Amino acid sequence: MTWIVFALFFWITMWILNVRLANAGRNRIINLIVPALFGISLLVLWEGFVRGLNISPILLPTPSAIAIRFSTSIPILWVDFVQTFVKGALSGYVIGCSAAFLTAIAVDKSSFLKRGLLPVGNFVAALPIIGMAPILVMWFGFDWHSKSAVVVVMVFFPMLINTVAGLSAKDTIQNDLMQTYGASYWQSLFKLSLPAAMPFIFNGLKICTTLALIGAIVSEFFGSPTRGMGFRISTEVGRLSLDMVWAEITVAALAGSTFYGMMALIEKGITFWHPSQRS
Amino acid sequence: MNNPVISANKLSLTYQTNDGPVHALQDINLDIKKGEFVSFIGPSGCGKTTLLRVIAELETPTNGTIQVNGMSASEARMQRAYGYVFQAAGLYPWRTIGGNIKLPLEIMGYSKEQREERVAHVLELVELSGFDKKFPWQLSGGMQQRASIARALAFDADILLMDEPFGALDEIVRDHLNEQLLKLWARTQKTIGFVTHSIPEAVFLSTKIVVMSPRPGRIANIIESTLPRDRSLDIRESQEFLDIAAEVRDGLRTGHADE
């Protein structure tokens, strides 16, 4: 009971503090503190309610229990991480995005391909591609190669659509200038189309970081050697050791947000000139 | 030597639209000699921008011929015979000002030393020395246009084609740039084709004024200016200036009245 009271008290105090801070103004420090306080108070609320209501650890473990399980399982978590993220997601991401990039350049050159492939690509991008996982497991085997293949299929179309949109993003005057300089197709591509396309390309790359991780993990639900984040999640769920499941989720969350954050950082460096980066 | 640098013969351009054919240019006959400053003036739809774009091979005529430097517009473009300045600066935001000016030089194969030398030279011509490491968004509208002009001057082209380059700027900046442009013209001796819809600007800058009228786009009048080549902004108050301006205005009115 005291746990619940404490948790609620903490939550309300933090909320009032947050309101105070938010109305005080916006600067970099406050921008970081407010969501951090919110997150912490959420964790305290969680811990308090689980303890106070005596919720079984089979249903919902406390954050402290998860933290303990996390720290004692680092070797396993690391193996899973390498299997799913590094071997599965990352390889598929690189292959899929590069293939989409090269295809986009070919599509940009041929207006026939553009009119034919883009509608089909838009259509495929909306489909539940994850459903191809069992088929790809059948073709490529249980190990990380099939997971990589699923990721390739999942990231290809969104990346293609974004890159094609980017390659036509140059404005008319910039394009006409290239004409007046008598520039060749390749000169125009490298000096104008590609730099102008970077904001779109990075938008695609960022979206695909999430898709890659999801694809790698979920496709492990369809078959996997005895390691990998998806594998661990589904087996530990079966054993009802949910604290391990949550530990794996934490790894996935960290991996996902770091991957995305790195892309955003690179984007800031390359598209420094774009209005969205300058405000 | 007296061969015209730009020569249009029965030049026509017709667009097919859903509402029928649009005669953007009809039967244009025009000769521009070396070193002339020619203004094209007229209301919207008269074809002045289209004519400039045909000279630059950014549009293709449906009839008649256009010759630049004695060859077809296509050959002239591949020979990099002219620099083009648009209504907006069109600077590439991911390149510095210096980088933007180097862009045509890189494409045309100038050496690294030549590039550095030319950038310094043209920045000095437009009074933007020291701005080569800045990015376009750090410059005002007027400065961006000057950079755009510098870019068009960087490589060896005898012809400069300008499409309402000062239209988006305020009057004070515009006056200043007009003066600078005349000084540039005197220094570089280029042949300039200049599209505008400001009568004072056309009369102030040019040696020849081509008045055009719309629907169909055609030349209504060609006025040879009697003003001296060397002029300052004060000349805009002189009687000679006002007479020429009146002649231009008449030409425009007649062209408009035909509709």
Place this chain on the structure above:
Amino acid sequence: MNKLRFFWHKVGPVVTVLLVIIAIWYVATVWLNSAWAYDKAKRADTTISFSQMVSDTMIQDKPLLPAPHQVIKEIYKTTVLKKVTSKRSLIWHGWITLSATLLGFAFGTTFGILLAIGIVYSRAMDMSVMPWVITSQTIPILAVAPMIIVVLNAVGISGLLPKAIISMYLSFFPVVVGMVKGLRSPDQMQIDQMRTWSASKNSSFWKLRLPSSMPYLFASLKIGIAASLVGAIVGELPTGAVAGLGARLLAGSYYGQTIQIWSALICAAILAASLVAIIGTIEKYTLRRMGIQL
């Protein structure tokens, strides 16, 4: 004449690409299934010619890659030829998945819009919650599906609801992000104008912010419904593949019934495309009535 040219110009390339894809599919069918065909012949101690092999690859029971006509036949068999209430009917399975999708989507959209309104109108909420919403988009939430299903099953919630909850979670975030962008989209001039008319916050919301957010809302709804469908499908995996399209996928993969897998996949694809198209049509109609040209 112009209509014909338009048709050819827009539709021609798409049709060509689709025909090429089908052609490649058939070639791949022959290529991938050939190993099995030759194997079979070897075990029967006979040899087969190339054309015999080709025809064999088209009619295998558990092909590595079913031919298009095999998939179409299977879909026909399990939709038109089966009673809608039969446990083998693809329509029945499709409906199970669809109901979870729609329920989750409805909840996710409602909560998403409410949260977006809260974020736009409360500074504290904006600064506390919005960063987490954005971060959560980078977290592979789908990986959590098995756990959610099992936990909810343990407290007695099973069947439709757990899957709907996953779907709700997946459609919730795109809707929040899109709605926040949309509610904030009117430019300063328009907001100032509202103030000069002494418009109340309520008025300002219903007459300016909400209409301006419509294009953004619809874009998010399209993403949201596709995500909801994926959520429902993945949600069917942990329960041991009982019902729904995801269950058919899993069952097919357990028993090596590749034709079944493909037919379930194509059915899911058709479902996704139809749902997005329906939203697209509603969008077109609504925006046109509001005067927004797309």
